[in-house]
Amino acid sequence: MIKSERVVKGILFLSSLLIILITAGMMLSLMNGSIPVFKEFGLRFIISSQWNPTEGREEYGAMAFIVGTLLTSLIAIVLCFPLAFSSSLFIGEYFQGTRIAKIMGTLVDMLAGIPSIVYGLWGFYVLRPLIVDLGLNGQGFGVFTAGVVLAIMIIPYATSISTEIIKMVPGELKEAAYSLGATRRDVILRVLIPNARSGIFTSFVLAFGRALGETMAVTMLIGNANIIPDSLFGPGNTMASVIANQFGEAEGLKLSALISIGLLLFVITGIINGIGKLIIKRFNS
Amino acid sequence: MSEAPGNSGDRTLRKRMRKNRIFAGGVIFFSLLTISPILLIVYKLVAKGYRQINFDFFTKNAPDTYEAMLAVGAGEIIPGGILNGIAGSLYMVFIASLIAIPVGLLIGIFLYDQQSKRYAGIVRDITDILQGVPSIVLGLIAYFWVVKNITNGFSALAGSTALAIMMMPLIIRSTEETLKMIPETIREAGFALGVPYHKIILRVLIPSGFSGLLTGILLAISRIIGETAPLMLTALGSMEVNFQIDKPTSAIPLLIWEFYNDPNMVDLIWSSSLLLMMMVLLLNLLSRQIISRRS
Amino acid sequence: MKAYTLILAIALFLVSCGNGGPDKKSGTKESAPVDLTAAGATFPLPFYNVAIKNYTEKSGQSISYGGVGSGGGIRSLKDRVVDFGGTDAFLNDEQKSEMPADIVHIPTCIGAVVIAYNLPGIDQLKLSNANLQEIFMGNITRWNDPQLVASNPGLTLPDMPLTVVHRSDGSGTTYIFSDFMSKISAAWESGVGRGKSLMWPVGIGAKGNPGVAGTIKATEGAVGYIGSEFAFAQKIPVAQVENSAGKYILPSLESISAAAKAEIPADTRANLTCSSDPEAYPISGFTWIILYKEQNYNKRTRAQAEETVKFLSWLIEKDAQALAQQVNYAPLPLKTVEQAKEILRSVVYDGQSLLN
Numbered sequence: 001m002i003k004s005e006r007v008v009k010g011i012l013f014l015s016s017l018l019i020i021l022i023t024a025g026m027m028l029s030l031m032n033g034s035i036p037v038f039k040e041f042g043l044r045f046i047i048s049s050q051w052n053p054t055e056g057r058e059e060y061g062a063m064a065f066i067v068g069t070l071l072t073s074l075i076a077i078v079l080c081f082p083l084a085f086s087s088s089l090f091i092g093e094y095f096q097g098t099r100i101a102k103i104m105g106t107l108v109d110m111l112a113g114i115p116s117i118v119y120g121l122w123g124f125y126v127l128r129p130l131i132v133d134l135g136l137n138g139q140g141f142g143v144f145t146a147g148v149v150l151a152i153m154i155i156p157y158a159t160s161i162s163t164e165i166i167k168m169v170p171g172e173l174k175e176a177a178y179s180l181g182a183t184r185r186d187v188i189l190r191v192l193i194p195n196a197r198s199g200i201f202t203s204f205v206l207a208f209g210r211a212l213g214e215t216m217a218v219t220m221l222i223g224n225a226n227i228i229p230d231s232l233f234g235p236g237n238t239m240a241s242v243i244a245n246q247f248g249e250a251e252g253l254k255l256s257a258l259i260s261i262g263l264l265l266f267v268i269t270g271i272i273n274g275i276g277k278l279i280i281k282r283f284n285s
Numbered sequence: 286m287s288e289a290p291g292n293s294g295d296r297t298l299r300k301r302m303r304k305n306r307i308f309a310g311g312v313i314f315f316s317l318l319t320i321s322p323i324l325l326i327v328y329k330l331v332a333k334g335y336r337q338i339n340f341d342f343f344t345k346n347a348p349d350t351y352e353a354m355l356a357v358g359a360g361e362i363i364p365g366g367i368l369n370g371i372a373g374s375l376y377m378v379f380i381a382s383l384i385a386i387p388v389g390l391l392i393g394i395f396l397y398d399q400q401s402k403r404y405a406g407i408v409r410d411i412t413d414i415l416q417g418v419p420s421i422v423l424g425l426i427a428y429f430w431v432v433k434n435i436t437n438g439f440s441a442l443a444g445s446t447a448l449a450i451m452m453m454p455l456i457i458r459s460t461e462e463t464l465k466m467i468p469e470t471i472r473e474a475g476f477a478l479g480v481p482y483h484k485i486i487l488r489v490l491i492p493s494g495f496s497g498l499l500t501g502i503l504l505a506i507s508r509i510i511g512e513t514a515p516l517m518l519t520a521l522g523s524m525e526v527n528f529q530i531d532k533p534t535s536a537i538p539l540l541i542w543e544f545y546n547d548p549n550m551v552d553l554i555w556s557s558s559l560l561l562m563m564m565v566l567l568l569n570l571l572s573r574q575i576i577s578r579r580s
Numbered sequence: 581m582k583a584y585t586l587i588l589a590i591a592l593f594l595v596s597c598g599n600g601g602p603d604k605k606s607g608t609k610e611s612a613p614v615d616l617t618a619a620g621a622t623f624p625l626p627f628y629n630v631a632i633k634n635y636t637e638k639s640g641q642s643i644s645y646g647g648v649g650s651g652g653g654i655r656s657l658k659d660r661v662v663d664f665g666g667t668d669a670f671l672n673d674e675q676k677s678e679m680p681a682d683i684v685h686i687p688t689c690i691g692a693v694v695i696a697y698n699l700p701g702i703d704q705l706k707l708s709n710a711n712l713q714e715i716f717m718g719n720i721t722r723w724n725d726p727q728l729v730a731s732n733p734g735l736t737l738p739d740m741p742l743t744v745v746h747r748s749d750g751s752g753t754t755y756i757f758s759d760f761m762s763k764i765s766a767a768w769e770s771g772v773g774r775g776k777s778l779m780w781p782v783g784i785g786a787k788g789n790p791g792v793a794g795t796i797k798a799t800e801g802a803v804g805y806i807g808s809e810f811a812f813a814q815k816i817p818v819a820q821v822e823n824s825a826g827k828y829i830l831p832s833l834e835s836i837s838a839a840a841k842a843e844i845p846a847d848t849r850a851n852l853t854c855s856s857d858p859e860a861y862p863i864s865g866f867t868w869i870i871l872y873k874e875q876n877y878n879k880r881t882r883a884q885a886e887e888t889v890k891f892l893s894w895l896i897e898k899d900a901q902a903l904a905q906q907v908n909y910a911p912l913p914l915k916t917v918e919q920a921k922e923i924l925r926s927v928v929y930d931g932q933s934l935l936n
Contacts, residue, residue, distance in 0.1 A: 004481040004482055004483055005481070005482040007483070008482045008483045008486065009398070009482075011391065012391055012392075012394055012395035012398060012399075013395065015388055015391035015392050015395060016392055016395045016396075016404075016405075016408045018388055018392070019388075019392055019408065019411060019412060019415070019453065019457070020407075020408065020411060022415070022450060023411045023414065023415055025426075025430070026415075026418070026422075026423075026426050029426055029429055029430075030422070030426075051779065052779040053750070053775060053776075053777045053778065053779065054772065054773040054774075054775045054778050054779055057773070082311075082315050083315050083316075083318055083319040084319070085315075086311065086312040086313075086314075086315030086316045086319065087315070087316045087319045087320075089312050089316075090312055090313065090316040094309065094312060094313075102573065104316065104320065105569075105573075106566065106569055106570070106573075107320045107323050107324075108319065108320065108323070109503075109507070109565065109566075109569045110323050110327070110562055110565060110566055110569075111322070111323050112504060112507040112508065112565065113507045113510065113511065113561060113562045113564070113565025113566065113568075114326060114511065114558065114561070114562055115510075115511030115512070115513065115537075115538050115541060115558060115561055116511065116512075116513070117511075117513055117538065117541055117542060117545065117554075117558075118326070118330070118511075118541075118554075118558040118561075119326075121545075121554065122325075122326050122329060124794065125329075126325065126329065128798075129798075138743075139743065139784055139795065139799055141784060152322045155319055156504070156507075157455075157504065159319075160500050160504050161458075161459050161462065161497075161500065161501070161504075164459075164463065164466075164496065164497040164500050165462060165463075165466060165497075168463075168466035168467075168497070169466075170468065183301050183302060183304070183305035184305055184308075184309065185301075185304055185305040185308040185309070186301070186305075188308070196466075198462070198465070199462045199465070199466065202458060202462055203462075205413065206413075206416060206454075206455070206458060209413065209416040209417035209454075210416070210417075212417045212419075213416075213417050213418055213419035213420065214419075215419055215420060215421055215514050216513060216514065219748070219787050220786075220787055220791065223784055223785065224748030224784070224785030224786065224787065225784070225785060226779075235784065235785075237748075239419070240419035240420075240421065243419060243421050243422065244419075244421045244514055244749075245748050245749035245750070245787060246749060246750045246777060247421060247425070247649070247651070247652075248622075248648050248649020248650070248651055248652045248749065248750060248751075249649045249650055249651035249652075249749070249750025249751060249752075249776040249777065250651050250750060251651050251654065251655065251675075255651075259425070262418075262419065262421075262422040262425070265417065265418065265419060265422070266414060266417070266418060266422075268417075269413070269414050269416070269417030269418070270410070270413075270414040272417070273410060273413040273414060273417070274410065276413075277410070349626075349629045349630040349633045350626035350627075350629060350630055350813075350907050351630045351903070351906055351907050354813060354906075354907065432659075432661055433659050433661060437660075437661060437878075438617055438661045438662065439617055439619065439644070439646065439656075439661065439662070517646065517648055518648060518652070521617070521619060521644055521646035521648070522644065522646045523644045524629070524632065524633060524636070524642075524644070525642060532615060532617075532644075533617055533644040533646065543625070543647070545788075545790055546622060546625065546647070546788055546789065546790060547625070547626050548626070548789070548790075548793075548809065548810045548812075548813035548814050549626070549813050549907075551790065
């Protein structure tokens with residue numbers, strides 16, 4: 001018994017090494033590629049918002065993209081939260097097990113199956129004119145437009161896992177609360193959420209991570225202006241989008257700049273996740 | 286529930302009941318709002334794509350721009366289909382799953398098993414970081430590792446590698462969170478009965494958390510089936526059906542990208558996207574069937 | 581557990597089945613099909629796809645070309661993971677020296693960059709060189725600006741805001757356009773310069789030809805540049821521009837081909853913008869295939885090299901060039917075909933020429 005346990009734990013441990021190896025390998029490759037641009041511009045690269053790719057006067061800085069990425073993802077998660085959370089309550093609690101829940105669940109899952117380019121196209125042909133009509137931006141491109149489409153894209157990630165977590169809250173806990181005279185709302189806010197808090201929060205962190213790295217849909221809607229957005233509805237650019245846009249043609253210093261941006265994205269995702277974890281720790285203590 | 290009319294408890298009760306109703310109303314409202322984009326998008330895809338879906342669509346390879354130009358000019362539907370894309374997508378998703386599912390499950394179980402240990406915390410952090418890497422960076426990495434060093438050329442393996450890395454964090458985290466929700470008592474009961482650890486995992490934990498685990502896996506597959514950017518740098522694309530792991534192969538999202546960039550084949554993007562969505566739908570229905578059959 | 585073992589077995593079977601196909605790299609039989617892989621510019625992609633499909637039907641050879649961009653094409657060739665690469669901008673001497681071995685450029689067709697616009701009811705728009713400079717540098721903001729009116733007597737230009745649309749992704753189209761602009765405008769050359777991607781003084785960036793074309797189509801008063809094959813296929817209204825003979829000219833397959841009629845160097849590395857030919861469309865450019873001069877590298881077989889050269893020599897000859905015309909690419913003039921053939925003859929395997 002003890003031996004079998006050790007074998008199993010050994011296998012599990014080895015598998016954990018795999019992901020560390022992959023991630024470490026990736027970081028090494030990225031760092032290797034970033035060296036030229038940091039040698040040229042130093043740490044100034046991170047805070048500069050200049051981006052001039054013309055040969056002979058190249059100057060690169062990542063700040064415009066960092067701001068764009070954070071802004072769009074923030075807008076996305078803020079817009080996504082009420083939608084995804086309500087949906088998971090709908091499927092996992094209010095109508096759990098019924099046909100309606102199944103249909104709802106299927107519909108939400110379908111959102112995940114739509115390729116990002118289709119979101120980009122739909123955003124371009126449907127959402128963009130809407131934004132123009134609302135007078136928010138002359139051509140309909142911008143940080144907000146991209147944020148809205150991102151929000152829709154990440155809903156299934158937040159919903160699916162949250163729903164499963166909500167469904168798994170033990171029935172007895174809920175029954176106990178009901179028997180004490182709680183309304184459904186009370187049960188959700190006082191029993192279900194505290195119990196499922198960690199899982200729900202994780203699903204949103206996952207969704208946020210998805211938003212940070214989304215490429216195709218954003219690149220079609222954000223206006224691709226390599227500047228810090230001057231307003232919520234103005235054009236901008238994100239780290240993933242600029243890499244996708246420029247990678248095919250890039251070489252030399254520019255390629256290094258793009259790889260550095262990829263590295264920065266890595267780092268920023270790490271920081272955000274770190275903050276998320278601190279919050280979860282607060283939850284659980 | 287007893288209601289004694291006229292006392293303060295009754296007023297509080299009514300207030301709470303009202304809040305309850307408002308809350309429920311909010312949930313339903315936002316849920317309906319959530320599904321409205323899907324309905325809108327599906328409608329658009331069907332409206333623009335249904336004409337191109339016929340038997341040929343599933344059995345013929347992609348047309349070239351000239352055939353498309355002639356067809357569009359004559360007002361007919363564009364000939365050909367996307368068989369090369371379908372075959373390539375299924376192939377690469379399959380290989381990616383072979384890599385990612387067992388590894389992802391194992392690591393997820395590891396994290397569950399080692400909940401509060403420091404090392405596990407590091408592994409968890411790394412997984413979350415991996416999740417946020419843009420797909421094109423993964424494509425770049427797969428290009429350096431596989432295209433340059435292993436297959437010495439663009440290949441399905443490189444594409445599958447990039448996809449597998451994308452799948453892993455999703456599978457790992459949802460596995461861990463699912464297992465965490467299983468009451469400790471069930472696991473303890475297994476130990477108490479003297480069940481060896483690997484059996485506890487296989488016969489107790491995984492079956493209990495099956496629906497959650499399957500959800501995570503399906504989410505991961507849905508995620509990668511529509512990915513374009515990493516495949517451009519790794520699988521490259523092909524005009525024929527190709528099941529060789531060390532050669533370039535096509536994929537539905539790659540074809541969609543090619544159609545989009547081609548002035549004559551733009552109309553094909555809608556039908557191809559529709560197919561992609563239907564595939565995800567099928568996956569979902571399948572999983573629901575499996576889950577309901579188990580319970 | 582059992583299910584998983586079964587799946588594993590199927591997987592192994594499929595993989596081995598794939599690799600155990602006809603011995604592709606034997607290189608002994610002339611008729612044994614060899615797979616060619618290539619990557620590069622997206623601009624000629626529709627033409628290459630049609631040509632490849634045609635060639636495959638005739639010869640049984642399978643070729644995969646992926647549109648990863650010129651930079652990707654150059655990189656792939658540098659990494660030696662493709663048989664040849666495609667690029668819209670030729671490699672200058674410095675870039676050539678960075679390749680591990682000597683490479684040659686084979687032009688395959690000619691394309692152009694056209695100025696597309698969205699002005700309902702207005703066709704036959706003329707834009708002088710000065711107009712283009714002012715528009716794309718942001719100094720003209722309305723369509724009824726006197727400078728535009730002066731170029732278009734007889735047209736009533738509306739009082740509408742002018743929106744510039746450009747490419748957000750790096751591309752050969754941008755390179756050709758900026759090369760042209762640098763030649764006709766000193767202000768542009770010093771202020772913006774030439775390159776596959778630029779720091780634009782004004783305008784919205786859209787991704788790819790479809791992005792720019794789509795934005796122009798959807799925005800009244802928009803003007804921007806797109807690849808000619810795209811504009812022709814989608815019948816988007818384009819402006820007439822001045823060529824080096826001072827003549828206003830519309831892009832067409834003839835005027836684009838004419839751009840190559842002027843003198844070009846033997847290695848065909850030339851920008852065709854502002855060509856001296858009086859019938860030429862001034863914003864034109866070759867697209868090239870690049871490959872190594874010495875084909876015996878990285879364990880390449882002779883058969884692989886032969887098939888590469890055979891395909892490329894077919895691509896520049898009249899059957900393939902006729903296909904190019906059908907899909908709105910301008911064919912190479914005969915003089916250029918001869919030059920290209922000469923270059924192909926210089927491609928060798930172990931020092932021996934492959935072209936017979």
